[in-house]
Amino acid sequence: xxxxxxxxxxxxxxxxxxxxxxxxxxxxxxxxxxxxxxxxxxxxxxxxxxxxxxxxxxxxxxxxxxxxxxxxxxxxxxxxxxxxxxxxxxxxxxxxxxxxxxxxxxxxxxxxxxxxxxxxxxxxxxxxxxxxxxxxxxxxxxxxxxxxxxxxxxxxxxxxxxxxxxxxxxxxxxxxxxxxxxxxxxxxxxxxxxxxxxxxxxxxxxxxxxxxxxxxxxxxxxxxxxxxxxxxxxxxxxxxxxxxxxxxxxxxxxxxxxxxxxxxxxx
Amino acid sequence: xxxxxxxxxxxxxxxxxxxxxxxxxxxxxxxxxxxxxxxxxxxxxxxxxxxxxxxxxxxxxxxxxxxxxxxxxxxxxxxxxxxxxxxxxxxxxxxxxxxxxxxxxxxxxxxxxxxxxxxxxxxxxxxxxxxxxxxxxxxxxxxxxxxxxxxxxxxxxxxxxxxxxxxxxxxxxxxxxxxxxxxxxxxxxxxxxxxxxxxxxxxxxxxxxxxxxxxxxxxxxxxxxxxxxxxxxxxxxxxxxxxxxxxxxxxxxxxxxxxxxxxxxxxxxxxxxxxxxxxxxxxxxxxxxxxxxxxxxxxxxxxxxxxxx
Numbered sequence: 001x002x003x004x005x006x007x008x009x010x011x012x013x014x015x016x017x018x019x020x021x022x023x024x025x026x027x028x029x030x031x032x033x034x035x036x037x038x039x040x041x042x043x044x045x046x047x048x049x050x051x052x053x054x055x056x057x058x059x060x061x062x063x064x065x066x067x068x069x070x071x072x073x074x075x076x077x078x079x080x081x082x083x084x085x086x087x088x089x090x091x092x093x094x095x096x097x098x099x100x101x102x103x104x105x106x107x108x109x110x111x112x113x114x115x116x117x118x119x120x121x122x123x124x125x126x127x128x129x130x131x132x133x134x135x136x137x138x139x140x141x142x143x144x145x146x147x148x149x150x151x152x153x154x155x156x157x158x159x160x161x162x163x164x165x166x167x168x169x170x171x172x173x174x175x176x177x178x179x180x181x182x183x184x185x186x187x188x189x190x191x192x193x194x195x196x197x198x199x200x201x202x203x204x205x206x207x208x209x210x211x212x213x214x215x216x217x218x219x220x221x222x223x224x225x226x227x228x229x230x231x232x233x234x235x236x237x238x239x240x241x242x243x244x245x246x247x248x249x250x251x252x253x254x255x256x257x258x259x260x261x262x263x264x265x266x267x
Numbered sequence: 268x269x270x271x272x273x274x275x276x277x278x279x280x281x282x283x284x285x286x287x288x289x290x291x292x293x294x295x296x297x298x299x300x301x302x303x304x305x306x307x308x309x310x311x312x313x314x315x316x317x318x319x320x321x322x323x324x325x326x327x328x329x330x331x332x333x334x335x336x337x338x339x340x341x342x343x344x345x346x347x348x349x350x351x352x353x354x355x356x357x358x359x360x361x362x363x364x365x366x367x368x369x370x371x372x373x374x375x376x377x378x379x380x381x382x383x384x385x386x387x388x389x390x391x392x393x394x395x396x397x398x399x400x401x402x403x404x405x406x407x408x409x410x411x412x413x414x415x416x417x418x419x420x421x422x423x424x425x426x427x428x429x430x431x432x433x434x435x436x437x438x439x440x441x442x443x444x445x446x447x448x449x450x451x452x453x454x455x456x457x458x459x460x461x462x463x464x465x466x467x468x469x470x471x472x473x474x475x476x477x478x479x480x481x482x483x484x485x486x487x488x489x490x491x492x493x494x495x496x497x498x499x500x501x502x503x504x505x506x507x508x509x510x511x512x513x514x515x516x517x518x519x520x521x522x523x524x525x526x527x528x529x530x531x532x533x534x535x536x537x538x539x540x541x542x543x544x545x546x547x548x549x550x551x552x553x554x555x556x557x558x559x560x561x562x563x564x565x566x567x568x569x570x571x572x573x574x575x576x
Contacts, residue, residue: 006386009379013393019452020397022418023408031416080305087298088291095302098309104565105317106513108534109554112541113316113323136312143305168297197401199516204542215403219520222407231411238411241404249399253392260460 020242027235034232044232048240051221051233053210055240058217061127062196065213068131069195070188073138077187078180080139081146082172086155096143103140111204118205125207133205134195142187145259149183150176185255193245214241324555328548330541341552350528351553354536361532362511365447369507370500372451373458378488380459381466391463395456402453406520409449413521439529442522446530450517454510458503465499466492505568509561533557 027044030036035047049055083089084096102110114133115124123129157179158171166174177184199215206212212220218237222229249256325338345351380391397405411417413435423429435445469492477487493500515534518524524531537557541550 005379009386009390012376013390016393016397016452016456019408019412020400022412026411026416076304076308079301079303083298083301083305087294087301089295089298089302091306092298092302095306095309098314099305102309102313104562105313106534106554106557106561108513108515108537109320109558110313110316112537112547112550112554113319114312115541116319116323116547117311117316132308133312136308139305139308193399193401197403199401199403199520204538215401218407219403222410229414231414231416234407235411238404238408242400242408245399245401246396249396250392257460261464 020246023235023238023242027232027239029232031232033228034230036232044230044236045240047230048218048221048233048236052217053212057210058212058214059240061211062213065127065131065134065202066192066195068128069134069138070191072131072135073142073191074184074188076135077139077142077146078172078177078184080143081148081150081180081183082176084143084147085150086168096147099143100140102136107137107200111201115204125205125211127206127211130202130205130213131195133201134191134198137201138187138191138194141190141259145183145187146180149180153179182255182258185252186259189248189252189255190259192248196245197241320551320554320558323548323551326548328546328551330545330547334548337548341548342556344549345552345556348536350531350539351533351536353528354531354533357529357531358512358514358533361443361447361514362508364443365450365511366504366507368447369451369454369458370503372455373462373503374500376455376459377462377466378492381463391456391459394459397453397455398457398460400453402516403520405449405453406517409445409452410521413445436522437526439526442526442530446517446521449521454507458507461503461506462496462499465496465502468499469495501568501571505565508564508568512561512564513557 028036028040028042030038030040030043032038034044036043052058080099084092111133118124118126118129118133121129123132153176158168158175161171161175162168197215198213199219202213202216206216209217209220214237218234218241221237222234323334324341325336326334327337327340328334376394380387380394400408413419415432417435419435420429420432423433424431434441436442473491473495474487477491482490513534514532515538518530518532518535519538522530524535533553534557537550537553540546540553
């Protein structure tokens, strides 16, 4: 019984890990005509790194978009979550509902007019514009999560500070932010995974090769390879995209799962 | 006039307590201030585009050149768009098959790892790990995985299951089911996590009571776990159905709509209208249609959800 359970579990685990392990193996394996002619080595990675504007450009673009999205989402949702948890103000319910409604609207429906809106704002083909859009897509989850995090903090904690003459902002900065840190980590992790990996928004909003993020660049690399596709270089690109996320997930797994628990409360 | 009297006493009360009033006003000003960044982002990048997409759908709106009002042309030409009609059929078929398989597998996985025992955390991590890989990256990974250089053919031939290499993306059905296989690999752990939150909310006393009443494993599952898990399952179905109806990455990257345009999803047609044919008005009309369908679907699903509780 016990043996059967562990055998099945181990077999399933291998099944789920196998494609990733294969991709890693394939990215190092040599193939005639590829960057790695024979044996094993980093040849596929150097071949992939030379593509287009060079992998460094795409890595920097992707990191910049992810950093702006994470910082922006944390900033907006920490302030907004504080407002929704602690203050009464006109339009509060309407704004909260409008933020959650983002979840209901298809990605494509909102990106087509956003292409026009960003053009009017002078943010077409811009990493800043793309990040602002990513922040918007993160807000339903982030605001919901941060509002709940602030609500879970006892009011006494900040009231003591307010009585001592702190402004609400310094109470937020000095005391509350520390109390809601787990929520912030969860929100930041979700924002990173989404912005690092997103394909559709950069595909629509970025037009120049030197602005591309990794997913768009690697897909473009495959499209432009005439004749035989260089699978070694392709899998090398996949590994560069996947590895940071896999490592981050393994380190912050606990915080990731909390995001699910919070989301499920709504359902 | 009781109404007038009420107002005047309220006014008198307010005048007697000016400190209260200014406190309340200060609170609402602070609330407005802290929520201002949210309001700006939601307003400029969500509500404004939402209004604009409806307006765009009523215009001849090319990527270059100024738009001209042509309502209802963008809508009336939808029934003539054979590519879109085919994509609706295909997307519905994909959604149905994916949702059934994905939910079943996720439920089995969740049940198998719901109890704490040594090593179960490792299983959970392994099942979920594909979910940490981006969807575009996963699609590219499987583009290689299903290719001639991929490992599947030699494994199947070594095991004697297949006699010759299989063209995993070569026929319409092969492409569809290969894609579904990739989607299950990527999302089974994700759905498992959703179900686990629901499973762990069921008090252990309920299970103990069932066991002391002599309920079999199947009876416990059928009459206790399943009913108590209903709202979590409904949530998972909503997410899975919505996600599948909006499929893009998997067909754009993995099958590239092929073979012969048999795996083109609705969102791919919208993308093509807008950014290959540069007809944003037509893309907007299709988007509005998709939005309406999804909102109606969500309302129905939420209604059903509400009734069951």
